[in-house]
Amino acid sequence: MTSVEFESRVVAWVRQQPEVEALIQIGSRVQSGGVVDAWSDWDYQLVLSDTKRFLHRDWLKEIAPVWCAHLERTERKVVKLSAVFAGGFEADFVLLPAWQMKLACWGLNHPQWQKWFPSMLRRGVYNLQLIGVPGYRVVLGGPEWEKRLAGLRGDWSPRIMSAEDFDFHVTSFWRHAVWVFKKTMRGEFRAAQRWHAREVREHLYALLEEEARVSGLKPRPEARQAERWLTPERLAQTSVQLTPQRAALAQALLAEVALFREATASVATLRGFKLGDYSALENWLRSELGKLSS
Template sequence: MSKYTKLINNIVAFGNSDDRIAAIILVGSQARKEKSSDEYSDLDLIVITEDTNYFVQSNDWLDKISKYHILFLEKTADGADEKRVLFEGALDVDFVIISENDARAAFKSGKKPEILLNDYRVLLDKKEMLADIFSLQQTKESYCFPQEADYVNIVNDFWYHAIWTSKKLLRGELWEAKFCLDSYTIHGILEDL
Protein backbone atom coordinates (compact mmCIF):
# COMPACT_ATOMS: atom_id res chain seq x y z
CA MET A 1 0.00 0.00 0.00
CA SER A 2 1.33 3.42 -1.01
CA LYS A 3 1.92 6.13 1.59
CA TYR A 4 -0.34 8.25 -0.63
CA THR A 5 -3.36 5.92 -0.49
CA LYS A 6 -5.25 7.84 2.19
CA LEU A 7 -4.48 11.19 0.55
CA ILE A 8 -5.62 9.89 -2.86
CA ASN A 9 -8.85 8.67 -1.27
CA ASN A 10 -9.35 12.12 0.32
CA ILE A 11 -8.73 13.84 -3.03
CA VAL A 12 -11.18 11.60 -4.87
CA ALA A 13 -13.80 12.06 -2.14
CA PHE A 14 -13.35 15.82 -2.37
CA GLY A 15 -13.59 15.66 -6.17
CA ASN A 16 -16.83 13.70 -5.93
CA SER A 17 -18.29 16.26 -3.54
CA ASP A 18 -17.34 19.37 -5.53
CA ASP A 19 -19.45 20.04 -8.63
CA ARG A 20 -16.70 22.17 -10.17
CA ILE A 21 -14.42 19.16 -10.68
CA ALA A 22 -15.07 17.11 -13.81
CA ALA A 23 -12.15 14.68 -13.66
CA ILE A 24 -8.90 13.82 -11.89
CA ILE A 25 -6.09 11.87 -13.55
CA LEU A 26 -3.06 10.41 -11.78
CA VAL A 27 0.13 10.68 -13.86
CA GLY A 28 3.85 10.35 -13.19
CA SER A 29 5.72 7.79 -11.13
CA GLN A 30 2.76 6.89 -8.88
CA ALA A 31 0.81 5.80 -11.99
CA ARG A 32 3.64 3.78 -13.55
CA LYS A 33 3.18 0.04 -13.86
CA GLU A 34 6.66 -1.07 -14.86
CA LYS A 35 9.14 1.14 -13.01
CA SER A 36 7.20 1.96 -9.89
CA SER A 37 7.65 4.97 -7.67
CA ASP A 38 10.14 5.06 -4.84
CA GLU A 39 9.90 6.48 -1.33
CA TYR A 40 10.77 9.98 -2.60
CA SER A 41 8.20 10.14 -5.39
CA ASP A 42 5.55 12.81 -5.31
CA LEU A 43 1.95 12.60 -6.46
CA ASP A 44 1.18 14.18 -9.83
CA LEU A 45 -2.47 14.92 -10.61
CA ILE A 46 -4.34 16.61 -13.43
CA VAL A 47 -7.50 18.30 -12.19
CA ILE A 48 -10.00 19.11 -14.93
CA THR A 49 -12.47 21.76 -13.84
CA GLU A 50 -14.92 24.36 -15.13
CA ASP A 51 -13.54 26.88 -12.61
CA THR A 52 -9.75 27.02 -12.98
CA ASN A 53 -9.58 30.43 -11.29
CA TYR A 54 -11.00 29.08 -8.04
CA PHE A 55 -8.57 26.15 -7.86
CA VAL A 56 -5.59 28.31 -8.78
CA GLN A 57 -6.40 31.36 -6.61
CA SER A 58 -8.07 29.78 -3.57
CA ASN A 59 -6.55 27.43 -1.03
CA ASP A 60 -9.83 26.68 0.79
CA TRP A 61 -10.34 23.48 -1.17
CA LEU A 62 -7.03 22.07 0.08
CA ASP A 63 -8.29 22.26 3.68
CA LYS A 64 -11.05 19.84 2.67
CA ILE A 65 -8.46 17.29 1.54
CA SER A 66 -5.92 17.30 4.37
CA LYS A 67 -3.69 19.55 6.46
CA TYR A 68 -0.89 21.15 4.45
CA HIS A 69 2.20 23.16 5.36
CA ILE A 70 3.63 24.73 2.20
CA LEU A 71 2.20 25.59 -1.20
CA PHE A 72 3.12 27.65 -4.20
CA LEU A 73 2.09 28.19 -7.82
CA GLU A 74 4.12 27.74 -10.96
CA LYS A 75 3.60 27.06 -14.64
CA THR A 76 4.17 23.70 -16.27
CA ALA A 77 6.43 23.46 -19.32
CA ASP A 78 3.40 23.91 -21.58
CA GLY A 79 2.01 26.86 -19.61
CA ALA A 80 -0.68 25.23 -17.46
CA ASP A 81 -1.16 26.38 -13.86
CA GLU A 82 0.28 24.01 -11.28
CA LYS A 83 -0.33 24.20 -7.55
CA ARG A 84 2.40 22.38 -5.63
CA VAL A 85 1.45 21.41 -2.09
CA LEU A 86 3.33 19.78 0.77
CA PHE A 87 0.75 17.99 2.90
CA GLU A 88 1.27 16.68 6.41
CA GLY A 89 3.67 13.75 6.54
CA ALA A 90 5.87 15.34 3.83
CA LEU A 91 3.47 14.16 1.12
CA ASP A 92 3.99 16.41 -1.87
CA VAL A 93 1.32 16.74 -4.51
CA ASP A 94 1.44 18.61 -7.81
CA PHE A 95 -2.04 19.65 -8.97
CA VAL A 96 -2.06 20.67 -12.65
CA ILE A 97 -5.28 22.66 -13.11
CA ILE A 98 -6.79 22.42 -16.61
CA SER A 99 -10.07 23.83 -17.88
CA GLU A 100 -12.72 21.50 -19.26
CA ASN A 101 -12.62 23.37 -22.57
CA ASP A 102 -8.86 22.90 -22.93
CA ALA A 103 -9.15 19.21 -21.99
CA ARG A 104 -11.96 18.62 -24.47
CA ALA A 105 -10.03 20.41 -27.22
CA ALA A 106 -6.96 18.29 -26.50
CA PHE A 107 -8.95 15.07 -26.62
CA LYS A 108 -10.89 16.16 -29.72
CA SER A 109 -7.63 16.51 -31.66
CA GLY A 110 -7.42 12.72 -31.78
CA LYS A 111 -3.92 12.71 -30.29
CA LYS A 112 -3.15 11.82 -26.71
CA PRO A 113 -1.62 14.77 -24.80
CA GLU A 114 2.08 14.21 -24.14
CA ILE A 115 1.56 14.05 -20.37
CA LEU A 116 -0.60 10.95 -20.95
CA LEU A 117 1.84 9.12 -23.22
CA ASN A 118 3.26 7.25 -20.24
CA ASP A 119 1.20 5.41 -17.65
CA TYR A 120 -1.74 7.22 -16.07
CA ARG A 121 -4.80 6.29 -14.05
CA VAL A 122 -8.19 7.95 -14.21
CA LEU A 123 -9.23 8.51 -10.59
CA LEU A 124 -12.45 10.39 -11.29
CA ASP A 125 -14.48 11.11 -14.42
CA LYS A 126 -17.85 12.53 -13.39
CA LYS A 127 -18.77 13.79 -16.87
CA GLU A 128 -17.42 10.77 -18.77
CA MET A 129 -15.18 13.09 -20.75
CA LEU A 130 -12.30 10.62 -20.59
CA ALA A 131 -14.21 7.64 -21.99
CA ASP A 132 -12.39 7.82 -25.33
CA ILE A 133 -8.96 8.59 -23.89
CA PHE A 134 -7.75 5.03 -24.38
CA SER A 135 -8.44 5.13 -28.12
CA LEU A 136 -6.45 8.30 -28.79
CA GLN A 137 -3.32 7.94 -30.87
CA GLN A 138 -0.03 7.73 -29.03
CA THR A 139 2.14 10.15 -30.97
CA LYS A 140 5.31 11.57 -29.54
CA GLU A 141 7.26 14.30 -31.27
CA SER A 142 10.71 13.23 -32.30
CA TYR A 143 13.59 14.84 -30.48
CA CYS A 144 16.59 16.23 -32.34
CA PHE A 145 19.88 16.30 -30.47
CA PRO A 146 21.66 19.67 -30.57
CA GLN A 147 24.71 20.15 -32.76
CA GLU A 148 28.01 19.80 -30.88
CA ALA A 149 28.76 23.55 -30.97
CA ASP A 150 25.29 24.39 -29.58
CA TYR A 151 25.66 21.77 -26.85
CA VAL A 152 29.11 23.05 -25.81
CA ASN A 153 27.77 26.60 -25.73
CA ILE A 154 24.86 25.61 -23.46
CA VAL A 155 27.18 23.71 -21.08
CA ASN A 156 29.62 26.62 -20.92
CA ASP A 157 26.73 29.06 -20.39
CA PHE A 158 25.59 26.96 -17.43
CA TRP A 159 29.04 26.82 -15.78
CA TYR A 160 29.66 30.52 -16.33
CA HIS A 161 26.40 31.44 -14.62
CA ALA A 162 26.95 28.88 -11.84
CA ILE A 163 30.16 30.71 -10.95
CA TRP A 164 28.45 34.10 -11.36
CA THR A 165 25.66 32.97 -9.01
CA SER A 166 28.23 31.79 -6.45
CA LYS A 167 29.94 35.20 -6.52
CA LYS A 168 26.60 36.91 -5.91
CA LEU A 169 26.00 34.62 -2.93
CA LEU A 170 29.47 35.32 -1.49
CA ARG A 171 28.81 39.08 -1.84
CA GLY A 172 25.53 38.68 0.02
CA GLU A 173 23.50 39.65 -3.06
CA LEU A 174 20.92 36.96 -2.42
CA TRP A 175 18.17 38.27 -4.71
CA GLU A 176 20.58 38.63 -7.64
CA ALA A 177 21.80 35.08 -7.05
CA LYS A 178 18.26 33.73 -6.86
CA PHE A 179 17.30 35.61 -10.01
CA CYS A 180 20.21 34.12 -11.90
CA LEU A 181 19.56 30.63 -10.63
CA ASP A 182 15.78 30.65 -11.20
CA SER A 183 15.21 32.94 -14.12
CA TYR A 184 18.33 32.54 -16.15
CA THR A 185 20.18 29.34 -15.35
CA ILE A 186 17.29 26.95 -14.75
CA HIS A 187 14.63 28.32 -17.09
CA GLY A 188 16.82 29.94 -19.74
CA ILE A 189 19.49 27.29 -20.26
CA LEU A 190 17.37 24.21 -19.66
CA GLU A 191 14.73 25.43 -22.12
CA ASP A 192 17.46 25.50 -24.79
CA LEU A 193 18.11 21.76 -24.41
Protein backbone atom coordinates in the same frame (compact mmCIF):
# COMPACT_ATOMS: atom_id res chain seq x y z
CA MET B 1 -2.69 8.92 7.82
CA THR B 2 -1.59 6.22 5.39
CA SER B 3 -1.04 6.54 1.65
CA VAL B 4 -4.36 4.80 0.98
CA GLU B 5 -6.14 7.16 3.36
CA PHE B 6 -4.54 10.17 1.68
CA GLU B 7 -5.67 9.04 -1.77
CA SER B 8 -9.17 8.42 -0.43
CA ARG B 9 -9.29 11.95 0.96
CA VAL B 10 -8.33 13.42 -2.41
CA VAL B 11 -10.99 11.43 -4.27
CA ALA B 12 -13.67 12.14 -1.66
CA TRP B 13 -12.96 15.87 -1.84
CA VAL B 14 -13.02 15.93 -5.65
CA ARG B 15 -16.40 14.15 -5.72
CA GLN B 16 -17.88 17.12 -3.85
CA GLN B 17 -16.67 19.75 -6.35
CA PRO B 18 -19.19 20.49 -9.12
CA GLU B 19 -16.54 22.27 -11.22
CA VAL B 20 -14.41 19.13 -11.56
CA GLU B 21 -15.21 17.26 -14.78
CA ALA B 22 -12.42 14.73 -14.38
CA LEU B 23 -9.59 13.72 -12.08
CA ILE B 24 -6.71 12.11 -13.94
CA GLN B 25 -3.73 10.62 -12.18
CA ILE B 26 -0.34 10.59 -13.90
CA GLY B 27 3.21 9.99 -12.76
CA SER B 28 5.13 7.01 -11.44
CA ARG B 29 2.26 5.69 -9.32
CA VAL B 30 0.27 4.75 -12.42
CA GLN B 31 3.05 4.10 -14.93
CA SER B 32 3.97 0.63 -16.06
CA GLY B 33 7.31 -0.10 -14.47
CA GLY B 34 7.12 3.07 -12.39
CA VAL B 35 9.16 3.09 -9.20
CA VAL B 36 6.92 3.81 -6.22
CA ASP B 37 8.50 4.18 -2.81
CA ALA B 38 8.13 6.15 0.39
CA TRP B 39 9.34 9.29 -1.42
CA SER B 40 6.90 9.16 -4.34
CA ASP B 41 4.46 12.02 -4.67
CA TRP B 42 0.99 12.06 -6.25
CA ASP B 43 0.43 13.75 -9.61
CA TYR B 44 -3.09 14.76 -10.58
CA GLN B 45 -4.74 16.70 -13.36
CA LEU B 46 -7.89 18.51 -12.30
CA VAL B 47 -10.06 19.10 -15.37
CA LEU B 48 -12.29 22.04 -14.46
CA SER B 49 -15.31 23.72 -15.98
CA ASP B 50 -14.22 26.87 -14.13
CA THR B 51 -10.68 27.31 -12.79
CA LYS B 52 -11.18 30.60 -10.93
CA ARG B 53 -12.15 29.10 -7.56
CA PHE B 54 -9.03 26.93 -7.53
CA LEU B 55 -6.42 29.61 -8.27
CA HIS B 56 -5.43 29.90 -4.62
CA ARG B 57 -4.09 27.62 -1.90
CA ASP B 58 -6.90 27.68 0.66
CA TRP B 59 -8.95 24.78 -0.73
CA LEU B 60 -6.14 22.31 -0.13
CA LYS B 61 -6.83 22.26 3.62
CA GLU B 62 -10.23 20.74 2.83
CA ILE B 63 -8.35 17.57 1.85
CA ALA B 64 -5.92 17.38 4.78
CA PRO B 65 -3.82 19.69 6.96
CA VAL B 66 -1.29 21.55 4.79
CA TRP B 67 2.28 22.23 5.77
CA CYS B 68 3.19 24.19 2.64
CA ALA B 69 1.66 25.01 -0.75
CA HIS B 70 3.00 26.66 -3.88
CA LEU B 71 1.14 27.94 -6.96
CA GLU B 72 3.07 28.42 -10.20
CA ARG B 73 2.80 28.57 -13.98
CA THR B 74 5.11 25.87 -15.31
CA GLU B 75 7.37 25.88 -18.34
CA ARG B 76 4.59 24.02 -20.18
CA LYS B 77 2.31 27.03 -19.61
CA VAL B 78 -0.06 25.30 -17.21
CA VAL B 79 -1.00 26.28 -13.65
CA LYS B 80 0.17 23.82 -11.01
CA LEU B 81 -0.60 23.84 -7.31
CA SER B 82 1.86 21.78 -5.29
CA ALA B 83 1.33 20.95 -1.66
CA VAL B 84 3.04 19.17 1.19
CA PHE B 85 0.38 17.79 3.51
CA ALA B 86 0.79 16.74 7.13
CA GLY B 87 2.89 13.62 7.35
CA GLY B 88 4.99 14.63 4.33
CA PHE B 89 2.45 13.59 1.70
CA GLU B 90 3.24 15.60 -1.41
CA ALA B 91 0.82 16.14 -4.29
CA ASP B 92 0.76 18.20 -7.48
CA PHE B 93 -2.54 19.38 -8.93
CA VAL B 94 -2.42 20.73 -12.49
CA LEU B 95 -5.46 22.96 -13.06
CA LEU B 96 -6.75 22.46 -16.60
CA PRO B 97 -9.69 24.25 -18.22
CA ALA B 98 -12.01 21.54 -19.51
CA TRP B 99 -12.41 23.14 -22.95
CA GLN B 100 -8.63 23.13 -23.48
CA MET B 101 -8.32 19.52 -22.38
CA LYS B 102 -11.19 18.46 -24.64
CA LEU B 103 -9.61 20.23 -27.60
CA ALA B 104 -6.24 18.57 -26.97
CA CYS B 105 -7.97 15.20 -26.67
CA TRP B 106 -9.75 15.82 -29.96
CA GLY B 107 -6.35 16.43 -31.51
CA LEU B 108 -5.06 13.22 -29.98
CA ASN B 109 -7.83 11.28 -31.64
CA HIS B 110 -7.15 12.77 -35.10
CA PRO B 111 -3.43 12.20 -35.74
CA GLN B 112 -4.03 12.09 -39.49
CA TRP B 113 -4.70 15.84 -39.42
CA GLN B 114 -1.78 16.88 -37.22
CA LYS B 115 0.14 18.68 -39.97
CA TRP B 116 -2.71 21.21 -40.18
CA PHE B 117 -2.94 21.83 -36.43
CA PRO B 118 -2.11 25.35 -35.21
CA SER B 119 1.00 25.54 -33.04
CA MET B 120 -0.97 25.90 -29.79
CA LEU B 121 -2.91 22.70 -30.48
CA ARG B 122 0.26 20.84 -31.42
CA ARG B 123 1.83 21.94 -28.15
CA GLY B 124 -1.22 20.82 -26.21
CA VAL B 125 -1.18 17.41 -27.88
CA TYR B 126 2.55 17.06 -27.24
CA ASN B 127 2.16 17.94 -23.56
CA LEU B 128 -0.62 15.37 -23.22
CA GLN B 129 1.58 12.73 -24.82
CA LEU B 130 4.51 13.68 -22.64
CA ILE B 131 2.65 13.09 -19.40
CA GLY B 132 0.06 10.54 -20.53
CA VAL B 133 1.83 8.04 -22.77
CA PRO B 134 4.01 6.66 -19.92
CA GLY B 135 0.80 5.91 -18.01
CA TYR B 136 -2.36 7.48 -16.61
CA ARG B 137 -5.53 6.57 -14.73
CA VAL B 138 -8.93 8.22 -14.99
CA VAL B 139 -9.86 8.35 -11.30
CA LEU B 140 -13.08 10.28 -11.91
CA GLY B 141 -14.69 11.13 -15.21
CA GLY B 142 -15.96 7.77 -16.37
CA PRO B 143 -16.13 6.28 -19.87
CA GLU B 144 -16.43 9.71 -21.50
CA TRP B 145 -12.93 10.71 -20.44
CA GLU B 146 -11.55 7.22 -20.96
CA LYS B 147 -12.69 7.53 -24.58
CA ARG B 148 -11.15 10.98 -24.99
CA LEU B 149 -7.78 9.88 -23.63
CA ALA B 150 -7.75 6.70 -25.70
CA GLY B 151 -5.97 8.79 -28.30
CA LEU B 152 -2.84 8.44 -26.19
CA ARG B 153 -2.64 4.88 -27.49
CA GLY B 154 -3.12 5.98 -31.09
CA ASP B 155 -0.77 6.00 -34.06
CA TRP B 156 1.22 9.10 -33.17
CA SER B 157 4.81 9.61 -34.14
CA PRO B 158 6.80 10.69 -31.09
CA ARG B 159 8.01 14.27 -31.09
CA ILE B 160 11.66 14.25 -32.01
CA MET B 161 14.27 16.96 -32.13
CA SER B 162 14.10 19.05 -35.29
CA ALA B 163 17.03 20.73 -37.01
CA GLU B 164 15.79 24.02 -35.57
CA ASP B 165 15.68 22.54 -32.05
CA PHE B 166 19.20 21.22 -32.51
CA ASP B 167 20.51 24.61 -33.60
CA PHE B 168 18.72 26.30 -30.69
CA HIS B 169 20.31 24.04 -28.09
CA VAL B 170 23.78 24.25 -29.66
CA THR B 171 23.87 28.03 -29.90
CA SER B 172 22.26 28.47 -26.47
CA PHE B 173 24.84 26.20 -24.86
CA TRP B 174 27.79 28.12 -26.25
CA ARG B 175 26.29 31.50 -25.43
CA HIS B 176 25.59 30.51 -21.81
CA ALA B 177 28.96 28.79 -21.43
CA VAL B 178 30.62 32.11 -22.19
CA TRP B 179 28.29 33.87 -19.75
CA VAL B 180 29.16 31.39 -16.97
CA PHE B 181 32.88 31.85 -17.70
CA LYS B 182 32.56 35.64 -17.39
CA LYS B 183 30.64 35.35 -14.11
CA THR B 184 33.40 33.10 -12.84
CA MET B 185 36.06 35.62 -13.90
CA ARG B 186 34.22 38.41 -12.06
CA GLY B 187 34.20 36.40 -8.86
CA GLU B 188 30.41 35.95 -9.01
CA PHE B 189 30.81 32.29 -8.18
CA ARG B 190 27.29 31.57 -7.02
CA ALA B 191 25.77 33.33 -10.02
CA ALA B 192 28.04 31.22 -12.23
CA GLN B 193 26.99 28.10 -10.33
CA ARG B 194 23.31 28.97 -10.75
CA TRP B 195 23.49 29.73 -14.48
CA HIS B 196 25.59 26.66 -15.14
CA ALA B 197 22.96 24.42 -13.57
CA ARG B 198 20.04 26.31 -15.07
CA GLU B 199 21.19 26.86 -18.66
CA VAL B 200 24.39 25.01 -19.57
CA ARG B 201 23.13 21.69 -18.26
CA GLU B 202 19.62 22.25 -19.63
CA HIS B 203 20.95 22.30 -23.21
CA LEU B 204 23.49 19.56 -22.54
CA TYR B 205 20.78 17.17 -21.34
CA ALA B 206 18.58 18.01 -24.31
CA LEU B 207 21.34 16.65 -26.58
CA LEU B 208 22.03 13.65 -24.34
CA GLU B 209 18.31 12.82 -24.38
CA GLU B 210 18.18 12.93 -28.18
CA GLU B 211 21.37 10.86 -28.46
CA ALA B 212 19.87 8.21 -26.19
CA ARG B 213 16.55 8.18 -28.08
CA VAL B 214 18.20 7.74 -31.48
CA SER B 215 20.38 4.98 -29.99
CA GLY B 216 17.28 2.97 -29.08
CA LEU B 217 17.10 3.84 -25.39
CA LYS B 218 14.09 5.32 -23.61
CA PRO B 219 15.08 8.69 -22.17
CA ARG B 220 12.84 10.89 -20.05
CA PRO B 221 12.71 14.68 -20.36
CA GLU B 222 14.37 17.02 -17.88
CA ALA B 223 16.98 14.35 -16.96
CA ARG B 224 14.33 12.34 -15.16
CA GLN B 225 15.54 8.87 -14.28
CA ALA B 226 18.71 9.63 -16.24
CA GLU B 227 20.49 6.98 -14.19
CA ARG B 228 18.41 4.45 -16.10
CA TRP B 229 18.97 5.65 -19.66
CA LEU B 230 22.40 7.25 -19.75
CA THR B 231 25.16 4.87 -20.81
CA PRO B 232 27.89 4.12 -18.24
CA GLU B 233 30.22 6.43 -20.15
CA ARG B 234 27.73 9.28 -20.12
CA LEU B 235 26.94 8.68 -16.45
CA ALA B 236 30.61 9.10 -15.61
CA GLN B 237 30.88 12.21 -17.78
CA THR B 238 27.88 13.87 -16.11
CA SER B 239 29.18 13.26 -12.58
CA VAL B 240 30.49 16.83 -12.37
CA GLN B 241 30.33 18.77 -9.12
CA LEU B 242 29.52 22.48 -9.07
CA THR B 243 31.38 24.13 -6.20
CA PRO B 244 31.32 27.95 -5.93
CA GLN B 245 35.07 28.31 -6.31
CA ARG B 246 36.90 29.66 -9.37
CA ALA B 247 39.04 26.59 -10.14
CA ALA B 248 36.20 24.13 -9.49
CA LEU B 249 33.76 26.04 -11.68
CA ALA B 250 36.31 26.24 -14.48
CA GLN B 251 36.99 22.49 -14.28
CA ALA B 252 33.28 21.71 -14.35
CA LEU B 253 32.68 23.91 -17.38
CA LEU B 254 35.67 22.43 -19.19
CA ALA B 255 34.35 18.93 -18.61
CA GLU B 256 30.89 19.78 -19.87
CA VAL B 257 32.23 21.65 -22.90
CA ALA B 258 34.06 18.45 -23.87
CA LEU B 259 30.94 16.34 -23.28
CA PHE B 260 28.75 18.76 -25.23
CA ARG B 261 31.10 18.66 -28.20
CA GLU B 262 30.90 14.86 -28.19
CA ALA B 263 27.11 14.86 -27.85
CA THR B 264 26.52 17.42 -30.59
CA ALA B 265 28.79 15.57 -33.01
CA SER B 266 27.04 12.31 -32.18
CA VAL B 267 23.52 13.69 -32.66
CA ALA B 268 24.51 15.56 -35.84
CA THR B 269 25.84 12.32 -37.31
CA LEU B 270 22.93 10.15 -36.17
CA ARG B 271 20.28 12.61 -37.35
CA GLY B 272 22.01 14.15 -40.35
CA PHE B 273 21.96 17.65 -38.86
CA LYS B 274 24.34 20.35 -40.01
CA LEU B 275 26.67 21.36 -37.20
CA GLY B 276 28.10 24.85 -37.32
CA ASP B 277 31.75 25.63 -36.70
CA TYR B 278 32.19 26.76 -33.10
CA SER B 279 35.87 25.78 -32.90
CA ALA B 280 37.13 29.35 -32.50
CA LEU B 281 34.80 30.00 -29.58
CA GLU B 282 35.54 26.61 -28.02
CA ASN B 283 39.31 26.99 -28.34
CA TRP B 284 39.21 30.46 -26.78
CA LEU B 285 36.99 29.25 -23.95
CA ARG B 286 39.16 26.20 -23.29
CA SER B 287 42.29 28.36 -23.19
CA GLU B 288 40.79 30.83 -20.73
CA LEU B 289 39.25 28.16 -18.52
CA GLY B 290 42.52 26.25 -18.50
CA LYS B 291 44.20 29.25 -16.88
CA LEU B 292 41.66 29.19 -14.07
CA SER B 293 41.55 25.47 -13.42
CA SER B 294 45.29 24.92 -13.07
